[in-house]
Amino acid sequence: MLALFYTQSQRLALERVTSPPEQAPPSLVWRMRLQLAWAQRQADPELALRLVDILGSEPLPAGISRRDAELATARSLLLKAEIRLLLGDADSARAGLLQARQQFAALEDAIGLADCHFLRFYIAADGGDGTEMWDSLTQALEAAKGDPERTTVFAATRARAAIFHEAMKLAATYDDELPQDISDLPAVESAAVADYLGMRAGMDGQYSQALSHLSLAHEHAIETGQQRRAITIATNLGHTYSRMGEFQTALEWLTRAIELSRRCAWPGLLSLCLAHLGEAQRRLGRHFAARATLSECLELCSRHPNGRTTALALEALGQTALDQGDAASAKDVFATLIDRSTQIRDAQDLLIQAHFGMARAMLAQSDHAGAYEHIRQGLELAQRARRPQDEVEALALLAEAARSERSHGSSRYTAADVVNLYMDALRQAERLPAGSPAPELFEASAQAIAECGGHERAYHLLERAVMELKRKQTSSNALARQALRLHHEIEQARSERAYLRTLAEAESIRSQNLASSLQVLHHLAGVGQAITHELDPHRIHDVLNFHCIELLGGPCSVLWMNEGGKGEKLTAVSANDVGIEAHGRGLELWRKCVQSGQSLFLDSSGQELEASEAQGLTFEVLSPLICAERTLGAIGFRCPGALPLDTQQLLIWRSLCGYTAVALDNALAQKRASLLQRELMTKERIQALSTLVASVAHELNTPIGNCRLVASTLQGRLSEVTSHLAQQSLKRADWVRYCQDLSQGLSLVERSMTRADSLIASFKQFALHTEQTAPQNFGLRTISDRVLQVMAGRLKEGGISWVNRIPQGLTLHGSPQALSQVLEILLDNAIKHAYPDSRTGLVVLSAERDQVSGCTRLHVTDSGQGIDSDAMHRIFEPFFSTKLGAGLNGLGLSVAYNLVQGLFGGQITVSSRPEHGCSFCIELPGRHTFQELAAQPSQEPSV
Secondary structure, eight states, X not given: OOOSOOOHHHHHHHHHHHSSXXXXXXXXXXXXXXXXXXHTTTTOHHHHHHHHHHHHHSOOOTTOOHHHHHHHHHHHHHHHHHHHHHTTOHHHHHHHHHXXXXXXXXXXXXHHHHHHHHHHHHHHHHHTOHHHHHHHHHHHHHHTTTOHHHHHHHHHHHHHHHXXXXXXXXXXXXXXXXXXXXXXXXXXXXXXXXXXXXXXXXXXXXXXXXXXXXXXXXXXXXXXXXXXXXXXXXXXXXXXHHHTTOHHXXXXXXXXXXXXXXXXXXXXXXXXXXXXXXXXXXXXXXXXXXXXXXXXXXXXXXXXXXSHHHHHHHHHHHHHHHHTTOHHHXXXXXXXXXXXXXXXXXXXXXXXXXXXXHHHHHHHTTOHHHHHHHHHHHHHXXXXXXXXXXXXXXXXXXXXXXXXXXXXXXXXXXXHHHHHXXXXXXXXXXXSTTOSOOHHHXXXXXXXXXXXXXXXXXXXXXXXXXXXXXXXXXXHHHHHHHHHHHHHHHHHHHHHHHHHHHHHHHHHHHHHHHHHHHHHHHHHHHHHHHHHHOOSHHHHHHHHHHHHHHHHSSOXXXXXXXXXXXXXXXXXXXXXXXXXXXXXXXXXXXXXXHHHTSOEEEOTTSOEEOGGGOTTTOSEEEEEEEETTEEEEEEEEEOOSSSOOXXXXXXXXXXXXXXXXXXXXXXHHHHHHHHHHHHHHHHHHHHHHHHHHHHHHHHHHHHXXXXXXXXXXXXXXXXXXXXXXXXXXXXXXXXXXXXXXXXHHHHHHHHHHHHHHHHHHHHHHHTSOTTOXXXXXXXXXXHHHHHHHHHHHHHHHTTEEEEEOOOXXXXXXXXXXXXXXHHHXXXXXXXXXXXXXXXXXXXXXXXXXXXXXXXXXXXXXEOSSOOOHHHHTTTTSTTOOTTTTTTOOSOHHHHHHHIIIIISOOEEEEEEOTTSOEEEEEEEOSSOOHHHHHHSOOOOOOO
16 A cells, blocks of 8 residues: 655665666566556656656566556556646646546555545635535545555645634644654654644744744754645745744745745646745835735646635735835725635635735725725624634724724714724734734824824823834834744754764664675675585686675676686686676786786776776776785676666675686695596506405415316325336226326316306406496396306405395396406495504395385495594595505405495485494495486595
C-alpha cells in the first residue's frame, strides 16, 4: 500500500533502489518506481511523470499480477490529475480524477478511492465549491478508516477548513478526532495537524502559538514533499508576522513562498502568495506596489474566479483603493468581492469585510442609504458567524455613518443618537476577550459627545484614547519584539534540528557504510577462498572474472604471467576484449607495472595518473600480483560505466589482486610439487618393478634349481647304468631302481616346470601396462589369487601367512591390472610396516557385495602392530611415511588411493588400533562407465 507522502530519506532510498535498476530484481524495481513517482508528485513533478511513462511503456516484469498493473494504472491517472491541478488545469484534473475513481472503484481499492476524494477536496477548494469540499472530505475519511496516517491528515484538513466555514465553533468540534500531542507524530501527520493548530491559534489571536505550530508544519511539509502545503503555510506565516507588526519577517516568508511557487510553476499557489504579499505591502504603505502585486494575483486567478485566493486579493485591493482615497475603484472591487464571496463557503470573514469596505466606499461618496444596508448585512453575518470583533466594527461603522449623514444635514439621527451608537460600540468592544476598545473608537466617541456639548466627558474619553493608543503602541511594539524573538527562536530551533538531522543522517550513512563494508569483507572472505582454492591459472582467471563482474560490475581485462622473472617475458593466460589493449600501448604499461611493482592508474582517455591524484579520476587500473616479495604477474580492470572507480571499489580490487597473487603462488607451487611427485612416483614404480622382478626371480629359482638337481642326479645314475652295461654287470634290480629314479626325477622336473610356467604367466599378466585400462569383467577371487601367488615369496620371507576368503563368482567391471597393483601395495605395506622385529603374522583377504547399493567391499586385514592415531589421518598423503628415513618414500598408499578413487570411483578407508592390527576397506561402486572415470582427474588428499 502506498503512503500518502514520503519523507526525504524515504524518497532517497527509493531512488537508490531504482537507479541503477540492474542491481535489484525487476519486480522490485517496478514497485519502487511506482512508489517513487507517487512520492515525488509534488516535490519533483517532472520526475514523477517520467517514471509513470516508463511504467506504462515497459513490459510487466515477472511477479507483477494483473491487479497490481491495473492499480498502478489507476494510481498514474490520479498522479497526473493532481499535477494538472497544480498547474492550473482544473478541467483536465477533473477528467483524470474521474477515470482514476472509476478504476479504483472497479478494483474495490478503498485507499485509492480515499486519495481520489482528497484530490476532489482540493479541486473544490480551488474552485470555491464549499458543498463539494465537505462531501469529498467526508468520503475520504470514510474510505481511509484502515489507514491511521490518512485518517489523521484528512481529519486535520477538515478541521482547518472548518475554521473558515463557521469559525472556531465548528472547528473546535473536530479536536477530539486529532492527536492532542503532536511531538511524537510522524512528519506527514504532524505537518497537517500543526497546520490546523497554527491557523486556529492565529484566528484566535494567539500569535506565539500560531508561529510555533506553523513553523513546525512548514518544516515537516518540506521534509515530506508536501510542496502545496508548504507554500500555503509560508504565506500564512507571513500573514501572521504582518498582523504582529513584524513586517520585515513577513516579507521574508512571503518572498520564500513566492520563490517556491515560481520554482514549481503552480499558478494557484503563486496567486495565493501574491495575495498575501500585496496585503503586507499595503500595510507598509506601499500602495502602488501592492496594487501591482494584487493585479498580477487576480490575473493568475482568472481561471478560478470563485476561489478564496481571488477573494483575498479582491479584499486587499479594495482596502488599498480606500487607503489611496479611490472610493469608486474600491466600490467596484468590493462589489465584485461580495458577488463572488456568496459562492464561496469558506469566505465568511472576507464577505463581512467586503460589506464593511463597500460601506466605507459609499460613505466616501455620501451614499448613506447604501452604506447602512451593507453595514446591516455585515453585522448580521458577523452575528451569525459569532465574530464579536466584526460586530464591534459594524457598530462603530454604523455610528460613523450616522454622524456623516448628520453632518450632511440629515435629521434621521440626532446628536444623542450618534453618541448612543458610539457607546453601544464601546460597550461591545469592552466585552471582547482582547480587552480595551481601539483608540480610534474612543476618539470618534469623544468627538460625537463634544458635538453634544459634553466636553468634560469628551475630554475623559480622549484621555482614554491617548492611554489606549500608548498601550496599543506599547503592545504593538511588544508584539513585534515578541514576533522577532519568536522568529529567532524558531529559526534557531530549526537550525538545531537541521544540524541534529544532519548529524543523524551522517551517522546513519556512516553506519550503512560500515555495514556495507562489513558485508563486503565477509563476501570477500568467501571470494578469497573461491579464488585461492583454484590451482590452475585459467581457472583462477575465470573465477576472478566472475567475481569482478559481481562486485565491480565488469570483467577483469587480462591476466599476465611473469615467466621471465623481471618482466621481460609476459604470457597472457586469459584475456577479454577490454582494457589497456584498447589504448594501443601493447605490453609497455604491463612491463612497467610488473617491473615497478606498483599499480598504474589511467583516466577515461587512457592517460596515466599520478597515485596522489588518482582518487575520483581512475577509470582503469593495472595492478601487479605480488606474493612473498615475488611479482608473479599483473591483472587489469576497466570501469564499465561512465563514473570513475570510487574508494570502496579500489579497495575491493586490491583485495581481489591479493587473493589472485596467493592463488597463482599456490598454483606454481602445486605445479612444482606435481613434477617432483611424478618423478618420485616413476622411481617408486621402477623400484616396485625391481622388487617384483626380484620376487619372481626368487620364486623361479626353486623350480629351476630342482630341475638342475634332478638333471645332475639323473645324469649320474645314467653314467652308472651305462658303466654297468659296458661291463655287462647290470642287474635287474639296478635297472628297476634307475627307472624309478628316472620316473621320480622327471615327475619332479614336470612339477617344477609347471610351477615356473605358472609364475611366468602370473608375472606376464601383472606386468601389463596399467595405462591400457580397457574395462572388462573379471573375477575378484582370480585377481587376488594371482597377486598372492606373486607376493608369496616375500610374504614367506617376512614370516607372514595369508588366507584368501574372497568368495568365488564375485565379479567386478573395470581394470584388473589397477586392482592388482592396489592389492600389491597393501600387501607390501603389511610386509614393511605391520610386523617389525621379525614378528610372524597373518593377512586375510575378504569381500562382500551390498545387495542394496550394489557396491563391493574388499577388506585387507593384518594382525600386526596397527597404526598410531597421529598417523592415521595422514597415511594416504603423498610422501608421508613412518619410515621416511629408512629408504621408503611414502608414495605407495597415495598411489593406491588415487587408483581406487580415480579409476574405480570408489573409496579406500582404514581402521586400526595399536597392537590390534589394521584393516583397509576398498569400497567399489556397482558397474559404471569405466571410460568416464578413467577420464576424470585423480583427486589427491590435501597436504
